[in-house]
Amino acid sequence: MSVDWGSGSVTRKLTKPRSGTVAVLDIGTSKVCCLIARAGRPSPDGTNPIAAQPRVIGAGHQVSRGVRNGTIVDVDATEDAIRKAVHMAEQIAQETISSVTVNLSAGAPQSEILGVDLDIGGQQIDESDLRRIFQQTHTMRDDFAAQSNGNGADRELIHSIPVGFSIDGQQGIADPRGMFGEKLSVNMHLVSASANAVRTIRAAVERCHLEIDGFVLSPYAAGLSTLVEDESDLGVTVVDMGGGTTGISIFYDGEMVFADTIPVGGNHVTSDVARGLSTPITNAERLKTLYGNAIAAESDEHEMLDVPQVGEDEHTAPHQLPRSLLNGIIQPRIEETFELVRARLDNSGFGAYAGRRVVLTGGASQLQGARDLAVRILDKQVRMGRPLRIRGLAEAIAGSAFATGAGLIAHAIENPSSLTMPVPLQYGEPGRLTGRLGQWFREHF
Ligand SMILES: Nc1ncnc2c1ncn2[C@@H]1O[C@H](COP(=O)(O)OP(=O)(O)OP(=O)(O)O)[C@@H](O)[C@H]1O
Ligand SMILES: [Mg+2]
Missing domain, CATH: 3.30.420.40 (ATPase, nucleotide binding domain)
Known part of the structure; x- marks a missing residue:
């Protein structure tokens, strides 16, 4: 045990x-x-x-x-x-x-942080106090649920993560067992x-x-x-760029302290391209992954791409369009995505803990230039993450x-x-x- x-x-x-x-x-x-x-x-x-x-x-x-x-x-x-x-x-x-x-x-x-306090009365803290503190969280989260039910939305609790103990206001205690105090507190990330x-x-x-x-x-x-362990200890933001969502999590002191999800992803980029260039979705996806860049460059003006048009068969000579048109469509969408991420981080109250570091992952993070644009907009060190x-x-x-x-x-x-x-x-x-x-x-x- x-x-x-x-x-x-x-x-x-x-x-x-x-x-x-x-x-x-x-x-x-x-x-x-x-x-x-x-x-x-x-x-x-x-x-x-x-x-x-x-x-x-x-x-x-x-x-x-x-x-x-x-x-x-x-x-x-x-x-x-x-x-x-x-x-x-x-x-x-x-x-x-x-x-x-x-x-x-x-x-x-x-995400919500719930503070739970327990009277210790000057005794030595042991396993039974941990038990009591978790039981108290259990009771409190019923109230938490009742509150969220109050506005009509029925919510289910997915995670309860203890994110740091304190004893008599002294924070940063990793393991309170064996210590003495009057009041033991823990923040639970729900x-x-x-x-x-x-x-x-x-x-x-x-x-x-x-x-x-x-x-x-x-x-x-x-x-x-x-x-890596140092990142999650020192503070880091993970941005998981998927097809239809961009997930955010902040890790600090080894634990996840905040999470959020934005309903925008790589598929939005693809459909912007398909609409903007009047090309079928499959071709828009191909153009995006092969030639797309989150940062439009001047040289793009001179590079012509074959862009089959919607409704044309393969025998028609494809349209030729400059690469700048493609990247001019992609850039604003990725900018918007990172601006939304930044806004969510600003609102999270965890800006200070999120550290100087961002790890970008998810299929859509593979877009060329995504990392550089993230650096510009989030103003942090950004590295690409894989399993x-x-x-x-x-x-x-x-x-x-x-x-x-x-x-x-x-x-x-x-x-x-x-x-x-x-x-x-x-x-x-x-x-x-x-x-x-x-x-x-x-x-x-
Ligand atoms: N090389 C690439 N360059 C740019 N985008 C890419 C590349 N490879 C994949 N993508 C994009 O990644 C997205 C899919 O990513 P991923 O597989 O992580 O999504 P998902 O997990 O299925 O979706 P979600 O997490 O949003 O529900 C698609 O929009 C696809 O266009
Ligand atoms: Mg995903």
Whole structure:
């Protein structure tokens, strides 16, 4: 029953890592991806850190057709893509899966920090105080839910993450056990999302005869797979640029302290190009990835691109248009996206903690010039992030588009301090804790 508050990985572990096989589903706007992975086995003497990393043993991905801006809009089409992705991963892994950890981008996720205080009365703090503090959070979040229900929106809690203890106002305490004090306080980072959006995802996954082990916010997962420990300790902002969403997470002191999602992504760039150049979507996508740049250059004036027009067949000679026209369409959309990110960061109240560093990931971050434009608009150091600390990612799935999927594996195996909600948990019905959260309490308290 050990509670490890050390910073062995990106997040502090409150629970023991899982051994065995885990499966995850990243239901994205552009692709649905299923990964099956086996937990690593740390070498007994710790000399081979690679051995401790999880290994992907099966991967399947499908074009996503039923998802718009991270939200399922067609359950049948989503079910079909999930089935195919899972089938493919199962065939490669030669293993059948029965449950999955699933990403969450939908349901307008909201972050909130809840302060919880506990009277200690000058005693030495021990495990039982931690238990009381988490129980108190449990009660308080019922109130939190009641409040959010007050405005008509039924919300489900996705994560409860302890983000820093203090004793008698003294902050920055990593592990309060063994210390003396009058008052122990902890800030809990609560992330909630629209319960209906969560129900729809659950329905689509369960139609495929898969149970849900838990939901993990997409930008949280992206951070878990792309950040190095120093970044998450010192303060960093992760920007996960997907097809239909741009996810944001801020990590500080080893934990996620803020998350947000903007319903704009790479697909908006593609449709801007298709509209602006009157070219079919597939061709707009091709032009964007091959010739697009988030920063328009003067030399673009002189470079002509072949641009087939909507409605023309392949025998018609394609239009020739200058590259400047393409990049002149792309730049404002990416600028707008980063300006929205900046505004969300400014509003988060975590500007000071977000550090000087940004990690850009997600498929849409691969656009040429995206990093440079991010530097200009966010005024921070920006690096490109791809999945780290995971083995067996074939080249095709090792890129930034698979950061969320890889992070889901990290979460499923490492079982970090976030108390992920596994199954519908009705607020105001204490005692109905099931799945991993219940297990977490049972194991530790
Ligand atoms: N080389 C590239 N250059 C520019 N954009 C790219 C490139 N490769 C992929 N993209 C864009 O990345 C986007 C897809 O990214 P990703 O796979 O991360 O999305 P997703 O996870 O399915 O969607 P979301 O997270 O928004 O629900 C698409 O808009 C695609 O056009
Ligand atoms: Mg994504």
